[in-house]
Amino acid sequence: MGVAQRLIIQLRQPGHTYALLVCFAGAILFVTINKLPFLSYSLSEWIMIYAMVASVVILEHFMFQLPPEGNRQSMDSSVYLAALFAFGGSFSLTILLMGTFILMLHKREVKWWKHLLNFSIYTFMISCASITFYLLGGKVGSFNIQYLHAYVIALAVYFIVNCLFVGFYYFLLYKGKLYQIIKTILTDVVFAYFSTLLLSIVLLILIVSSRLFGLFLLLAVGMLLSHGFRQLFKMYNEMSEKANTDQRTGLYSHSYFEEKLDEYMKQAREKEEPLSLAMLDLDDFKKYNDAYGHPQGDRLLGFFGRIVKEECEPHQLFVARYGGEEFSVIMPGFTKDRAKEFVDRLRKKINDTPFEGVDIFPHGCISFSAGVMEVNKDTYDKSQLIDWADRALYVAKSKGKNTVMIYGVENHLPQSLEQDINEIEQHIKIFLSKDVYTFKHSKRVFSYAVDMAEVLNLNEEDRRLLVLGALIHDIGKLEIPRDILNKKSKLTNEEWEIVKKHVLWGKEIVMVTEKYKDLVPLVELHHERFDGKGYPHGLKNNEIPRLARLLCIIDSFDAMTTERPYQETKSFEEALNELKRCTGSQFDPELVGYFIQYIEDKMFISES
Incomplete structure (x- = not known):
């Protein structure tokens, strides 16, 4: 396949086309605003540039995670904005250019176009903030309380431009509603951004009064804040994971399953892709519980949950404990026939896996019954999907257990x-x-x-x-x-x-x-x-x-x-x-x- 043909295939993806357009526009904007000012910089200004570039690279290393998933943030914005307020927009763009070049050499595992995309977005952010600052009468140099409104609005513009660019990228990548995506970014990251942007004012004051020592102090504070945010996000993830996990089986909880099923159904409709739901129920579990006690019954649930999880994870299926001895599997990309085939293989694997005390079961092994339902144009909401899958499960139970039924296809419900x-x-x-x-x-x-x-x-x-x-x-x-x-x-x-x-x-x-x-x-x-x-x-x-x-x-x-x-x-x-x-x-x-x-x-x- 030729280079031109590969390029055309890549450009057919909206995210890639968007990235190319932003890179192209960012390059034009950079050349327009930054007209080689570094030719007239003094030695002290070059020293400050090198120090700020080093600060950007170090703070980039201490980058931390922010919502939505995949969005990361560092405190480098405080350096760019402080440079903008102290020395002007061109000075800040020069730091951006040199910092991006060093990061491209240092982080070679990151694709080159992502570095360029990041550079272009920052160019828009810095340029828009700089223009806003000048239009509102702001003066570069020392901090002047008289122009507080100019600083605040410039910071807001910097933040909003970032949210718009990132939000539109995630919109193209994951679809959904652009308004909702940007709203999520605004509500979830505003505190982190506010801290970052406020640091730029502090850095401006420190640079004017203490020059390099002030930059060093700010760098230390930025590193500590970045580390704090990283630890906070790690703790948040751990707590979220714990809240969303059923402790007995290690699978996702019922409430998290309900939440994710809404998301999967929405994605399936938007992308017009198949989606199936399987409801699984351990056969005769009460008999096992009565014979060996609840602790041993819990061990059986955990054992069963581990096998189901191991089989489903390679296919990126979402597995949850629905309640009691009932389990649910969300199957994106699976038609009902493919879902039945997969669940049948899982059922046979469960049958063939030994476990203590299974002789008490009628089938002489661990078994489960399952009902499968595929989302279709008549599927009204998640409760209806769950109910239909449950009805198919009920049929499977009525047919002697240890079997899988598809709703509305093989056998109808025995109702008068x-x-x-x-x-x-x-x-x-x-x-x-x-x-x-x-x-x-x-x-x-x-x-x-x-x-x-x-x-x-x-x-x-x-x-x-x-x-x-x-x-x-x-x-x-x-x-x-x-x-x-x-x-x-x-x-x-x-x-x-x-x-x-x-x-x-x-x-x-x-x-x-x-x-x-x-x-x-x-x-x-x-x-x-x-x-x-x-x-x-x-x-x-x-x-x-x-x-x-x-x-x-x-x-x-x-x-x-x-x-x-x-x-x-x-x-x-x-x-x-x-x-x-x-x-x-x-x-x-x-x-x-x-x-x-x-x-x-x-x-x-x-x-x-």
């Missing part, structure tokens, strides 16, 4: 849909005393949902979710005052805002019953619009689960074609025209097509 329907119907009968319309509306939407499940040939689990979700979707209206529900005239803005809250109230009601928490997306999201203008979250397109998009169509059609207090009734033809008009805006174009065809077929049959 008829029994669930009867149970939910009892819940919504309370509407009979408060709002007969909502009760009848729920029953009609349920009926449409049963038919649409057939039309779309949904699998057993999706059929269950759609039918039960349709039946209970308006349960939150129980919280709406009776006078608003039955109001004959048009609702006021305040009353309409109360009505809109029924989806969130419904979510809270459904969440109380563990058995039906998988219905939450349909209850909470059936008023989201395809174009993102719905409520409560303003989700759009595939951000809304497919069944919730379908329920929105069914719910809207029934609302249009039946008499309700504050809305005129439409005929079926008028309602179908409204569905067609709102296709692509309010309604999913594909699903609304299926529903329109279903209604038209139904109308044709009734007419004939």
Whole structure:
């Protein structure tokens, strides 16, 4: 592969293109501002330059870590700013140039372009701070309290320019929201930067009064502060690691798993990459605990955790103890089939690994059951993903244990849909005393949902979710005052805002019953619009689960074609025209097509 071709491949990466542009712009800015002033420097000025360059190199050696991950900081900024305030921007840029050259020779393990990128960013920081200082009337030389505002604003500009350059680089590297990344940098590093920048004022005063001795004193203080920050960050990491680790197994804790699952799901959506979750449960662990006691049971948990961790780490999988004898594995880049294959290999390795007392187990070895779920366009949030993986785990348990099941693919959950329907119907009968319309509306939407499940040939689990979700979707209206529900005239803005809250109230009601928490997306999201203008979250397109998009169509059609207090009734033809008009805006174009065809077929049959 030629040099030009390799260069083109590198430039296709946004981070590399950004670095090249910054380096190019930084070089132009340096040449523009620093017009060879060193030709006129005196011997004493050269001595000061050499001393400051040495200080920069030493402070660079005492660099410390700052958030976000990979961002490092040294106290060298205090030297550059002090030089700027004492001798001018060109003087400071000369120190930067010589310091960068020495560091390139000394730190050869760092790629040359990273040195140039660092040089260019510092050039912008120093130049912007220098221009700000001069525009605000600041005078180089000794510290003058009269120009305090110039010093403070110049320091702020220096800091902000750094945050913008670093923040945009991490934005290109890791995506996410630029505003959030810069906000994180600002909030997490402001104290360290404030200390660094304040030192520049101290150094300015010391240089003016004591010259090299003052620089030596500042260097000593800077080294001590850098060492202090390094120790503080080390202690923070240790405490964070301890807080995020389950002490019994050495794996990550449940709370940290929940936090990281959000991040992994967000990354998977942004990068459009597969992501799977596996839930693992040690088979018959209680029997082992009862036979050998909790201390030995804890040793088994730790043993199991170590094996799982050893197998998962080479693949950069995130392993956590979910609770009790249940474990979770976040699998970025894994499809459900690849995830099942991996977990099956892990299961066999566990089976073949001896451990004291395993003869008590039915399989004569350590075994676990597992459920696997892959994130897809219908995955609403992490709780839904966990619940579905757990359901697949439940199936694996019901099939004799020591097996792995994929949610919604191999075997469906052994649940009686008829029994669930009867149970939910009892819940919504309370509407009979408060709002007969909502009760009848729920029953009609349920009926449409049963038919649409057939039309779309949904699998057993999706059929269950759609039918039960349709039946209970308006349960939150129980919280709406009776006078608003039955109001004959048009609702006021305040009353309409109360009505809109029924989806969130419904979510809270459904969440109380563990058995039906998988219905939450349909209850909470059936008023989201395809174009993102719905409520409560303003989700759009595939951000809304497919069944919730379908329920929105069914719910809207029934609302249009039946008499309700504050809305005129439409005929079926008028309602179908409204569905067609709102296709692509309010309604999913594909699903609304299926529903329109279903209604038209139904109308044709009734007419004939």
